[in-house]
Amino acid sequence: MSLLVVGSVAFDAIETPRGKVPRAAGGAATYFALAASVFTKVRLVGVVGDDFSAADEKLFAGRNIDLEGLERASGKTFFWSGRYNQNMNERTTLQTDLNVFAAFNPKLPASYCDSVYVFLANIDPTLQSSVVKQIKCKPKLIALDTMNYWIERTPAELRETLKQAQILMINDDETRQLSGEHNILRAAKHIFSMGPKTLIVKRGEHGALMIHEKFMFSVPGFPLEEVHDPTGAGDSFAGGFMGYLAAAKSLNPATLKRAMVYGSVLGSFAVEKFGVERLLTLKRREVEARAKKFEQLTAFEL
């Protein structure tokens, strides 16, 4: 069923202990769309500047990604540069130029207004809400990401957006900051009272934990011998998760658990090369093979 993502499309300059790239297409919506398109068609809502060329756009070509919602504005595309430390768990942002993203006001093409699955990537909660308002029929599932910046600066607006979402995907620190609770289970209960009845805590190399009102599910990080670039792992996770759900057309616990695994599979591939490079060559059979490896990594019989 139709899956919509709203979020950033950017150019990134990335430096990790394994190398560096001066300019690579990135942004949450880019990673999300590439990951989700393994499973289903994705409608992308975002904005790029006039430096985003036809060659850059080819990234999305032939991939089940609908770009009708990708606005072209006059000016430069959002630019981010960052450096990762040796353990790849911490990064320093060197530069953030919002450029055309600063005035981004997402407008859904008429053809997107029946979207059934919606992912609100990490942007201003007011914009996240405005996207939800533009969807005419009630979506089956709205999931959102956010970050410390919005939790601190626009708490009231974030609360409004949260009321409309069923799933919140954030990391441990954001979970604690948003809920004011240190313990992750108590934090989840607090977040349930804000709207979402499912919390997915993203833990980088330690995997992800889903806390649903009625069950919990944990998936480990996939041990890799070579991690080249952690950028976009969380958004690729979200893309794999939502893409799988939209294709599966069910939200029962077994499906949600499988979606967690497929999200982790996509996240694990994303970090194998710089930027979105690995996602571009990824085959469905490789995705299925790694999902099997996740099974081998976690399955036991009592």
Place this chain on the structure above:
Amino acid sequence: MSLLVVGSVAFDAIETPRGKVPRAAGGAATYFALAASVFTKVRLVGVVGDDFSAADEKLFAGRNIDLEGLERASGKTFFWSGRYNQNMNERTTLQTDLNVFAAFNPKLPASYCDSVYVFLANIDPTLQSSVVKQIKCKPKLIALDTMNYWIERTPAELRETLKQAQILMINDDETRQLSGEHNILRAAKHIFSMGPKTLIVKRGEHGALMIHEKFMFSVPGFPLEEVHDPTGAGDSFAGGFMGYLAAAKSLNPATLKRAMVYGSVLGSFAVEKFGVERLLTLKRREVEARAKKFEQLTAFEL
């Protein structure tokens, strides 16, 4: 089959955000023995001072723990005090008085010299080796724990001990420090060349990862609403792991995986109350029920 542990028996003073205790029986061998005794008989090799009273010793009574190897020396028992920060992941050691432990020279009673499963808790590698030498028949499995102190101060002695062990159980930092490799898979390969063919990386609230020459297995931390005191979680994990293996009498992958789960079960109970308190009231059926919960937490079908 017979399981032997050598390690510290101590008094601990512990302060966590959930409370404090001024003097509680602790030490690696204590946690290990209490956890392992859920599954099998444990032979304990350690030393206590004359302040370790008959009342203190009652801790071990009626629990499948053989104390013939617990030496009574003149002087005070090993004392440790520490404080945990809000997130319970970091602790500050406030005081360490080795006392009778400083001159500890483990001597195995004749009746222990046929031990088949051996756990060398975190003590001087020279003492770990001396224990192995006193075992007459070749043990089926020797596992060991160590720490940064021994990795830095007695690397040659540690290397000798490692040659005799099949399983090494340490945390992420220790894995990196011992191997000189940041990546955990490459670190494991390096460690395999030192002797052990199985590495268990203990990750606290993030669970544990077993890297065996032929497979990997990950078990998450069990999400708990109340963590009172993380002291002894790793030693309780080791006790559950080794106790289960000794009772199971097999070292095939399925058994090793189950042992990882039972280790995690014991570790998760240990932190629910202060010191060893929770282990003292623990019933086998509670252990089995939590193992089932680990299954629910991790199982999925593709």
